[in-house]
Amino acid sequence: MSETSDNEIIQLRRQRLLNLQAAGRDPFAQTRFDRSHKNAQIIERFDELEGQTVHLAGRIKTRRGQGKISFADLHDVSGKIQLIAQLDRLGEEKLGEFKNLEAGDIVGASGVVMKSRSGEISLGLSEWVLLATSIQPLPDKYHGLQDVEQRYRQRYADLISNEEVVEIFRKRSQIVREMRRYLDEREFMEVETPMMQPIAGGAAARPFVTHHNALDMELFLRIAPELYLKRLVVGGLERVYEINRNFRNEGIDTTHNPEFTMMELYQAYADYHHMMDLTEDMICSIAQAVNGSTLIPNGDREIDLAPRWRRAGMQELVRDQTGQELSGHALIEAFEAHVETTLIEPTFVMDFPVENSPLAKKKADDPRFTYRFELFIGGAEIGNAFSELNDPLDQAERFKMQMKARAKGDDEAQDYDDDYIRALQFGLPPTGGLGIGIDRLTMLLTGQNSIREVIFFPLLKPERAALDSSALLEEKYDLETQILELKWAGGGVYQYRGVPPEVYIHFLQSESKGAFANAEIKGKFAEEKLF
């Protein structure tokens, strides 16, 4: 945003700041402010604090003027308190200065704890200091910031003006805290494993690729921590967990962001039945801690997370829904197509086909299936777990199967990981593993239906592209093939076949190439979008 495009409000506020600085009263010269209380404490401990002088700090969000008395709401992280500025107490000059404060300014305020005539606990202002001025005007004080795109791009403005958004992120933080506490109490050790991996294993997904200059090697941002965590269990750390980011180079929608947060845990000497018990108990206890209830809203109804959750085989669920007795890839496809979204009440879907579970142990009584489950709540996948495959010979075979799938074009198939096989050759005890998507769990427990509502800064296209979207950046023409290639500022690259040289010459001579391309080339020649 250039300075010349700033509106009147911004120009006035910038000028106000320049004036303050010129007068030797630069708010940004302040380095600290010593608060005596937070706003909420004044409300909670009013009886004890009434009449005392306190020092508070925060952002002024609204002001209500009156000739000789003026009110403002000061918000800090704990809540809001009303400031009262009146002529009697401050004198004319300082009252005037108070009225020059803008909604959005950050101030340190000193005064006496009191009640207004209408009974609201307030601060009778005696002194204040500007700690930062706001140059941008605040969004609508009543409706807040509604524009979804702007809410995500300018999350700071969203958080300033929409308290319910702050609440969601507070809950997210609380969910993670409760999860850590739950696991710590059960002697799980929190660990950190590589986010940059030479082989992107542990899940079926396309990775982001990066490059390490000094080692001159390709690295992948991890799609899962799984194989590293199990190496630690081999090493004797019987219970480990990690809460951190995974990265998957795939599409973006209401349940997918390219980077997302996953909790993975591994417990030696446990199987996937233990993992079901743990999952159920942990999620219930988190729901209780965060919401004070196991009931969560879902559309126009409620889901009760209270135990005990349904446990059903994938094959059985598909049979119930479609009447078909399937296995292998057909079973998975039928499950995804017909069953997933019907699983509203918490359901452990057990026994996945071996084909898409290369890290899970085969069932003893039917090796076409594995000891694996996924947890579905509200029609969405929340977790994934198995009795871990710990037979190095079988694991090597599974990796080979994956390599074959990859050779056939499955670009989500996993790579062969030699070192992981070597680790298993040292002996991995029977182990249960579990992954829970923190973003999805947060969506569930806060009643949000888009993952972008629970991630502070979800990935969006950069906004600069919108500035000059229709400008033509570059063109390439091949006289022999008569192919014209156009690259637009917005990022699109198009190829047109059979464009005669005369047309290309007219194009070059035209006043606006973009306009000419729109009028005389688009739709008149065979078009192919390259990017």
Next chain:
RNA sequence: GGGGAUGUAACUCAAUUGGUUAGAGUAUCUGCCUUUUAAGCAGGAAGUUGUGGGUUCGAGUCCCACCGUCCCCA
């Protein structure tokens, strides 16, 4: 990948199915007001209707392309 919706002042929204100079509230500016709390009253300023084309006597509205965002489906 396919489909639908949407983009108007800094913010929240209008604009009679294509018709005069694009309106209102908030915020801002100028006055008035010593208990307001979405404060109130009076007045003022503020717009390249996402971008570029097209159709038309006339386009915020219809058509095409591009850009962004949201939703649904695969």
